[in-house]
Amino acid sequence: DAGVIQSPRHEVTEMGQEVTLRCKPISGHDYLFWYRQTMMRGLELLIYFNNNVPIDDSGMPEDRFSAKMPNASFSTLKIQPSEPRDSAVYFCASSFNRGTGDNEQFFGPGTRLTVL
Amino acid sequence: AQSVTQLGSHVSVSEGALVLLRCNYSSSVPPYLFWYVQYPNQGLQLLLKYTSAATLVKGINGFEAEFKKSETSFHLTKPSAHMSDAAEYFCAVSRGGATNKLIFGTGTLLAVQP
Numbered sequence: 001d002a003g004v005i006q007s008p009r010h011e012v013t014e015m016g017q018e019v020t021l022r023c024k025p026i027s028g029h030d031y032l033f034w035y036r037q038t039m040m041r042g043l044e045l046l047i048y049f050n051n052n053v054p055i056d057d058s059g060m061p062e063d064r065f066s067a068k069m070p071n072a073s074f075s076t077l078k079i080q081p082s083e084p085r086d087s088a089v090y091f092c093a094s095s096f097n098r099g100t101g102d103n104e105q106f107f108g109p110g111t112r113l114t115v116l
Numbered sequence: 117a118q119s120v121t122q123l124g125s126h127v128s129v130s131e132g133a134l135v136l137l138r139c140n141y142s143s144s145v146p147p148y149l150f151w152y153v154q155y156p157n158q159g160l161q162l163l164l165k166y167t168s169a170a171t172l173v174k175g176i177n178g179f180e181a182e183f184k185k186s187e188t189s190f191h192l193t194k195p196s197a198h199m200s201d202a203a204e205y206f207c208a209v210s211r212g213g214a215t216n217k218l219i220f221g222t223g224t225l226l227a228v229q230p
Binding site for chain 1: 148150152158159160161162165166167206210211215216217218220222223
């Protein structure tokens with residue numbers, strides 16, 4: 001199993017540019033999560049999907065952030081326009097609901113975003 | 117609402133010493149509890165999880181955690197620290213049911229001194 005795949009691993013862009021982060025969850029998983037990690041704010045849940053449908057986007061910081069999941073094997077997180085304060089490591093995670101409650105999440109390696 | 121509190125954002129131990137990382141939870145329903153580890157420049161990796169089958173849970177790399185309902189705690193321990201254990205450790209709680217959402221603590225950075 002390849003695990004959760006994220007691309008790119010590193011992204012450097014200039015303020016005002018559009019940034020798109022990509023995630024491929026583990027095959028068969030029905031939940032997908034997007035997190036952001038910074039030194040100041042720690043690990044924050046941005047949004048999560050169940051069966052490709054957004055369930056809770058209350059963690060999305062602003063309208064500049066949007067996420068989609070067009071099918072079970074692909075999701076994107078887009079920032080438009082990007083700002084320096086968006087610099088962070090963005091993680092994607094997926095999980096499978098076995099119905100038992102102990103459903104761990106599997107994390108990808110993250111995308112380190114730097115906005116200049 | 118569910119939450120976890122990790123006491124100590126930084127913990128330093130000597131190689132070979134006991135590792136104890138503290139986690140207290142708050143939950144109105146029987147919780148599912150998890151410990152994750154994050155090595156530098158990597159994603160989070162599951163160490164172990166509590167599912168009510170046993171109060172003492174053994175995980176990878178020699179770590180274990182004990183669920184104590186009376187103390188609402190789920191502390192992580194390892195008898196003898198190794199240099200490779202230096203990482204950040206996160207405690208998390210889930211209410212289970214129809215959501216796979218986890219509530220993470222703020223993390224504890226473990227340093228291991230030679």
